[in-house]
Amino acid sequence: MKITEKEVRYVADLANLKLTGEEIGRLSKDLDEILTHIDTLNELDTSNVQPMAQVLYDAEENATLREDQERPCLGNELALANAPLAGAGYFKVPKVIER
Amino acid sequence: MSAISSGIASLTIDQVRKGLAAREFSAVELTQSALEFAKAENPKTNAYLHFSPERALAAAEQVDRKVAAGDDAGPLAGVPVALKDVIVTKGVRTTCGSRLLERYIPPYDATAVIRLEQAGGIILGKTNCDEFAMGSSNENSAFGPVKNPVAPDRVPGGSSGGSAAAVAQGTAVVALGSDTGGSVRQPASFCGVVGVTPTYGRVSRYGLVAFASSLDHIGPLARTVADAALVLQIIAGRDENDSTSAFAPLPDYVAALDGKIKGTRIGLPREYFEGLASETGDLIAKGVELLKKLGCEVREISLPATKYAVACYYIIATAEASSNLARYDGVRYTSRAEAETLSDMYRATRGAGFGAECKRRIMLGTYVLSHGYYDAYYLKAQKVRALIAEDFRKAFAEVDAIVAPVAPSPAFKIGEKIDDPLEMYLSDIYTITGDLAGIPCMSVPCGKTSAGLPVGMQILTRHFDETGMFRLADAFEKAGGFAG
Numbered sequence: 158m159k160i161t162e163k164e165v166r167y168v169a170d171l172a173n174l175k176l177t178g179e180e181i182g183r184l185s186k187d188l189d190e191i192l193t194h195i196d197t198l199n200e201l202d203t204s205n206v207q208p209m210a211q212v213l214y215d216a217e218e219n220a221t222l223r224e225d226q227e228r229p230c231l232g233n234e235l236a237l238a239n240a241p242l243a244g245a246g247y248f249k250v251p252k253v254i255e256r
Numbered sequence: 257m258s259a260i261s262s263g264i265a266s267l268t269i270d271q272v273r274k275g276l277a278a279r280e281f282s283a284v285e286l287t288q289s290a291l292e293f294a295k296a297e298n299p300k301t302n303a304y305l306h307f308s309p310e311r312a313l314a315a316a317e318q319v320d321r322k323v324a325a326g327d328d329a330g331p332l333a334g335v336p337v338a339l340k341d342v343i344v345t346k347g348v349r350t351t352c353g354s355r356l357l358e359r360y361i362p363p364y365d366a367t368a369v370i371r372l373e374q375a376g377g378i379i380l381g382k383t384n385c386d387e388f389a390m391g392s393s394n395e396n397s398a399f400g401p402v403k404n405p406v407a408p409d410r411v412p413g414g415s416s417g418g419s420a421a422a423v424a425q426g427t428a429v430v431a432l433g434s435d436t437g438g439s440v441r442q443p444a445s446f447c448g449v450v451g452v453t454p455t456y457g458r459v460s461r462y463g464l465v466a467f468a469s470s471l472d473h474i475g476p477l478a479r480t481v482a483d484a485a486l487v488l489q490i491i492a493g494r495d496e497n498d499s500t501s502a503f504a505p506l507p508d509y510v511a512a513l514d515g516k517i518k519g520t521r522i523g524l525p526r527e528y529f530e531g532l533a534s535e536t537g538d539l540i541a542k543g544v545e546l547l548k549k550l551g552c553e554v555r556e557i558s559l560p561a562t563k564y565a566v567a568c569y570y571i572i573a574t575a576e577a578s579s580n581l582a583r584y585d586g587v588r589y590t591s592r593a594e595a596e597t598l599s600d601m602y603r604a605t606r607g608a609g610f611g612a613e614c615k616r617r618i619m620l621g622t623y624v625l626s627h628g629y630y631d632a633y634y635l636k637a638q639k640v641r642a643l644i645a646e647d648f649r650k651a652f653a654e655v656d657a658i659v660a661p662v663a664p665s666p667a668f669k670i671g672e673k674i675d676d677p678l679e680m681y682l683s684d685i686y687t688i689t690g691d692l693a694g695i696p697c698m699s700v701p702c703g704k705t706s707a708g709l710p711v712g713m714q715i716l717t718r719h720f721d722e723t724g725m726f727r728l729a730d731a732f733e734k735a736g737g738f739a740g
Contacts, residue, residue, distance in 0.1 A: 160623070164620070164623075168622050168623045168626060169619065170618055171600040171622050171626060172578060172606075172619060173582070173585065173599070173603050173606055174603060174607050174610070174615060174618060174619070175600075175603035175604050175606065175607030175608075176615070177607075180612075180615065183612075184615070184616060184619055187677050187678075188439060188616070188617055188619060188620060190618060190677075190678045191570065191677065191678055191681070192566055192623075194566070194678060194682075195570065195571060195633070197563070197564060198564055198567050198568065198636055198637065198640055199636075200495075200559065200564075201561075201564060201640060201643070203636060203639035203640065203643070206639040206640075206642050207639070207642060208635055208638035208639045208642060208644060209638050209639070209642040209645060210638065211360070212456045212470055212500075213455075213456060213457065213502075213694050213719055220503060221496075221499040223496065231363055231364070231543040235363040236363070238361065238363060239359075239360055239361065239590050240364075240587070240588055240590075241586060241587075241589075241590060241591060241592035242592065245339040248587050248588060248589055250598050250601065251595065251597055251598050251600075251601050252597075252598075253597075253598050
């Protein structure tokens with residue numbers, strides 16, 4: 158086994174995903190199969206290979222920089238328009254700090 | 257109007273241009289007919305999730321005003337376009353095929369959408385896709401699968417299944433899709449249309465909902481190579497809203513379609529021809545014979561890292577996806593499941609909102625990035641990705657283009673692979689390499705199986721050589737009579 162149900166619960170916690178017992182069972186099986194396939198990468202000796210950190214880049218390092226100028230932004234109303242709960246110009250969430 | 261109603265499902269961009277110029281129809285008339293036709297045909301495939309008639313008619317009126325005033329209405333004037341529903345449209349619902357975004361109305365337009373409309377294009381509506389573009393069959397949409405217009409019991413491919421189906425069905429002249437591991441080319445192949453994944457950075461991703469940022473591309477689908485080339489021409493080019501968009505000069509793709517492919521050196525990667533369904537292999541072999549007849553020099557090449565591509569891809573793509581999808585937390589994007597605490601609210605929202613495939617990929621991505629595993633998985637995959645890119649670099653020193661299958665088999669039956677995620681991932685083998693290397697690649701129809709299922713042939717070229725790719729595909733399409 159590459160991954161146990163206990164590890165699946167731990168990863169779900171890291172990913173902020175609430176899963177049902179059935180989903181955890183299913184994911185343990187699926188992830189185990191996929192991780193076993195992924196192990197084939199260990200056949201390759203990559204000790205002298207540089208990781209590919211950039212897909213391709215065709216310009217000077219600073220080519221994407223521009224003058225820092227003020228530009229109109231989206232605005233409060235539009236930015237909040239899709240919020241499930243908003244008020245007084247803010248996103249509203251369940252209480253975080255007790256007072 | 258008669259010209260439209262009889263042939264609306266097979267219109268090309270050129271025919272729209274000529275029809276408008278000859279006053280056979282106005283842009284508003286064409287748009288109305290196209291919307292009516294698309295709405296009537298849609299129950300057969302479920303290709304569109306929703307239509308945008310107000311926006312379409314407003315754009316069509318603008319085209320008609322320009323035509324009436326004798327102004328240039330643009331290269332796409334009046335052309336009905338469908339957009340995959342992962343590309344944001346201001347004021348028009350954009351769901352990404354997810355329950356989580358069922359009610360999401362974007363406050364801005366993607367750059368590609370702005371450019372299409374500036375060129376006179378008419379956005380008819382948004383097309384179905386696998387949830388957040390994750391899938392190879394379009395069965396992962398929260399709004400039901402898409403049926404292949406050629407064979408309704410079969411999948412259209414994915415994730416841009418709705419866009420490919422709409423173009424094949426004739427309910428749009430052209431469409432945009434997105435490709436992260438084959439999501440434009442594979443559905444194009446399954447539905448018998450042209451699908452293009454341009455060079456990484458060639459088209460701005462501003463307004464493309466992010467799945468895996470080092471792999472995501474926007475690309476066109478069309479019934480002819482010439483139409484796909486023209487759409488890419490319009491949406492390509494540097495955009496200051498996407499710092500990964502390329503500065504490379506933009507050639508005239510349509511002017512390059514001159515049929516001059518004699519002497520083109522073509523490589524057939526041996527690793528791509530093992531394990532092909534026999535009819536698919538036969539059709540590709542026939543296609544290669546046709547290219548030889550057209551004067552291409554064909555030789556076998558090797559891309560030895562190919563067998564590691566699926567493993568490499570499903571580490572990198574899921575790692576990036578787990579990070580990109582963290583934003584759907586119940587705070588900003590329409591859906592929230594109520595809970596007492598903030599962290600319970602996040603968990604409940606995401607647990608209820610994401611479908612099974614998204615959860616699987618978020619979990620895999622989070623796992624490979626979690627403490628202690630980074631070197632073993634993500635770093636290893638980035639190194640293997642470098643080897644895959646190096647394979648292509650070496651190959652393109654010897655050949656001008658690579659020809660390969662798009663998928664191991666034609667469209668499979670709905671439900672056939674849904675319970676076996678690894679099997680589904682492995683069928684992406686021939687398309688994910690192009691995304692990993694960031695090179696341009698496309699699917700062009702190359703015939704049908706005895707059961708009438710379309711098969712696409714893949715053409716891959718050097719970075720930014722879309723010109724060579726289109727020239728070859730166009731000559732092939734014309735010689736084989738494959739234009740839809």
